[in-house]
Amino acid sequence: MISRTPGAVRHAEPVGGGGDQAADRPRRITAPVTPGDLVFRGVLRAAGLSVFLIMGLIAFFLLLRGLQALHATGWSFFTQEKWLTQSHVFGIAAVLPDGVIIAMVALVIAVPVALTTAVYVSEYAPERIRSALVSLVDLMAAIPSIVYGLWGLFFLQPRIVGFVRWTTMHLGHWIPFLKVRSGDIGASYTSSPFIVGTVVSLMIIPIVTSLSREVFSQAPQGEREGAYALGSTRWGMVRSVVLPFGRGGVVGAVMLGFGRAMGETIAVALIISPKFTVTTHILENGANSISSLIALHFGESDPLSLSALMAAGLVLFGLTLVVNMLAAVVIGRSRSGAATAD
Amino acid sequence: MTSATDRIAITPEEHASMTTTTETAPAAPAPPAAPDPDEQRRIRLGGVDAGTVRTNLGAAAGSLALTWVLYERVLPFSGAFGFLIFWYLLFLALSWAISRLQWDVRTVRERLVQSLVAGSGLLVVALILDQIGYVAFRGAHAASHSNFFTQDMRHTATLSPITSGGALHAVVGSLEQLGLATLFAVPLGIAAAVFMSEIGGRLARPVRTVVEAMTALPSIVAGLFILGVWILTLGNQKSGFAASLALTVMMMPIVTRAAEVVIRLVPGTLREASYALGGSQWRTVLSVVLPTARPGLVTAVVLGMARGVGETSPVLLTSGFTSQMNADPFAEHQVSLPLYIWNYVRYPSTDMVARAFAAALTLMVIVLVLFVTARLVGGRRPGELSRRQRRLVARDLAESFTHPSDGTS
Incomplete structure (x- = not known):
């Protein structure tokens, strides 16, 4: 359909006459928007904008419900380590750094495994098993976190305690944060930030792996062949072409994994024994994180402590939002990110 | 996305040149039966040949034996977790040594990286299978009683037997x-x-x-x-x-x-x-x-x-x-x-x-x-059709040939 402006009609007329210069000029065709389309677009736009609404409502209501506790505690909410429901002492100065420590442990374990797996899947794996491997990594992301928790609590923990004990006995003298101060009994080594971090690492391996694999597989074919033509081995090609190409994407993927690790709840809450001091020794019993604090304390009926949990949730929400936005910026600015953007 | 499609879009000239290369390509590699030294050889990058397999098998067996002697007998270690780590490290060391006897440094490094990344892939697969297997192993006991799928927990106390209550x-x-x-x-x-x-x-x-x-x-x-x-x-x-x-x-x-x-x-x-x-x-x-x-x-x-x-x-x-x-x-x-x-x-x-x-x-x-x-x-x-859709299309096509007069729709 042609737009019904007078100009368009005037241009359209001389076509029959022929030989007129004006007729050869390209005309701008604008389709009229039917009422049906207007409604349709309105509905879709509303659906698209609903994500703003949802995110806005989340921030608004967490703030609204959390204000009561923030008023009561003031700035000490961020400096107080203790969380005492009865005496209304609330503070996240211990749970926040503890959560970061758990997430860091998870990253230290997950990143090497995830990156080497991504290199294997995208560069080394035979064609036949490649898609199966990709599916398996996706499946790993779909395994419910409560199953990870069960596995960590009943399978991993009894088996890893011996390793933890050996590490602290032989390395604890030289590396202070590997020391266990509570004596050599079995319970000293369980429920530690290290074990929780190990379980959380399994949950972020699939995220980091699949994002990095995607980035690696987009390394330009021409540059790969150039490296081979210069006599490079496959590892030489990966090191000089694929890894530099994917650097930005990998950094972004690691940050996304960090955000996910910070927000992980159930596996952490299932395995840790909660405590409210900042962790300095990662192999020692006891840790906490904001999300597990919420999961373990939400049942308390006291309105002020619920409000304090809302405030803690708001901090977690803001933190993961910032980390994810930063990750998006890093990915968007990198060369591989520019190749995938529209 | 649009830029990606633009890049993939092929101009007619390009298309022509591409088809000519693909047409000549099958002619280039002569039948492999004639081992002419001047003939173009297909170069395989990486991949796994018999030498690598033998080397890795040897390294695996050797490191397993060595781990057993050192870890279980000589050194004061125990536990399956440490055993696996010890075995893996020894395997890498041993396969480096065996490869170094046969190949130059660059090839050895290539092989080592290959076993390293493949080891990671194997670890991830093993972790997934272990999780599924462990849950199945521990869950089979209660799930094998049919009451688990027909009852709720209304009449089940903490110490009730497994034949009572379900999910x-x-x-x-x-x-x-x-x-x-x-x-x-x-x-x-x-x-x-x-x-x-x-x-x-x-x-x-x-x-x-x-x-x-x-x-x-x-x-x-x-x-x-x-x-x-x-x-x-x-x-x-x-x-x-x-x-x-x-x-x-x-x-x-x-x-x-x-x-x-x-x-x-x-x-x-x-x-x-x-x-x-x-x-x-x-x-x-x-x-x-x-x-x-x-x-x-x-x-x-x-x-x-x-x-x-x-x-x-x-x-x-x-x-x-x-x-x-x-x-x-x-x-x-x-x-x-x-x-x-x-x-x-x-x-x-x-x-x-x-x-x-x-x-x-x-x-x-x-x-x-x-x-x-x-x-x-x-x-x-x-846009890719499933087998059933393809069959339907074929049937419609066949019908349009047998009843050409109906082909107006």
Whole structure:
């Protein structure tokens, strides 16, 4: 359909006459928007904008419900380590750094495994098993976190305690944060930030792996062949072409994994024994994180402590939002990110 | 995406040159029976040859023996975890040594990296299989009693035998909450995806950014949000419906992201054909774009469901806990499988833990069924026909030949 402006009609007329210069000029065709389309677009736009609404409502209501506790505690909410429901002492100065420590442990374990797996899947794996491997990594992301928790609590923990004990006995003298101060009994080594971090690492391996694999597989074919033509081995090609190409994407993927690790709840809450001091020794019993604090304390009926949990949730929400936005910026600015953007 | 298609688009000249090269290509490699030294050889990069296999097998066997002697007999170590680490490190060292005897440094490094990355891939696969296997192993005990799937926990106390009580109420609750959440999340998610890819405009990019931020929303925050709005502010009870609202917040961005990727793959020519036939935009989207992308959309939905059914923390805060069957998601507390596991695994009774593992096994089976369905359905690209569709097209074609007079439709 042609737009019904007078100009368009005037241009359209001389076509029959022929030989007129004006007729050869390209005309701008604008389709009229039917009422049906207007409604349709309105509905879709509303659906698209609903994500703003949802995110806005989340921030608004967490703030609204959390204000009561923030008023009561003031700035000490961020400096107080203790969380005492009865005496209304609330503070996240211990749970926040503890959560970061758990997430860091998870990253230290997950990143090497995830990156080497991504290199294997995208560069080394035979064609036949490649898609199966990709599916398996996706499946790993779909395994419910409560199953990870069960596995960590009943399978991993009894088996890893011996390793933890050996590490602290032989390395604890030289590396202070590997020391266990509570004596050599079995319970000293369980429920530690290290074990929780190990379980959380399994949950972020699939995220980091699949994002990095995607980035690696987009390394330009021409540059790969150039490296081979210069006599490079496959590892030489990966090191000089694929890894530099994917650097930005990998950094972004690691940050996304960090955000996910910070927000992980159930596996952490299932395995840790909660405590409210900042962790300095990662192999020692006891840790906490904001999300597990919420999961373990939400049942308390006291309105002020619920409000304090809302405030803690708001901090977690803001933190993961910032980390994810930063990750998006890093990915968007990198060369591989520019190749995938529209 | 548009720039990508631009780059892939092939001009006629290029196409001509490409076809000529592909036509000459089969002629270039002569039959491999003639070992002419001047003949072009196909160079295989990496890959696995007999020498590598022998080297790795030798290194594995040697390091296993050495680990057994050193780790179990000589050094004061014990435990399976340390054994595996020790074995792996020794394997790397030994395979370096054996390779160094045969090849130069560059080749050795290549081989070592190959075993290193393959080892990682193997580790990840082993971890997944171990998790599934362990849950199946521990869950089989309680799940093998049929009462587990026919009873709820109403008459079951902490020390009741395994022949009493089950998870029927949790299965019902999980399916109802998942169904409701799917009902809310799918139309919203797909509409948002269509908005980003079909309408676009200035708002598409911020919407995409927010959707990505939502995908990474901590699940406990979604639960806290519904707790704050639906239960504390609006004064409703904890119910299965509240849980499904929290699940919607988790599932919607997953569906949106996956759906957008698929919708973008629908060829633009199909849209243009629809417009050229006089179709309006909503006609084009509903009868051309979405049907073409259907397999991928189903995958997006089913993957979202697989993620949603296993979410624990949103449900924990919103649905409440009950040991009784409650088939009505809109009233009273309603338990679901993740919550059932979370609650009973912390009992100090082996039978309760066995029930929790059986529930975990049930949950894993649901997730696996959904996941495999998603993979089977979504194996095709948009526009690629399934076997049944191809048969239908062939039949229509055959009919149009046998009854040429009917071919007007």
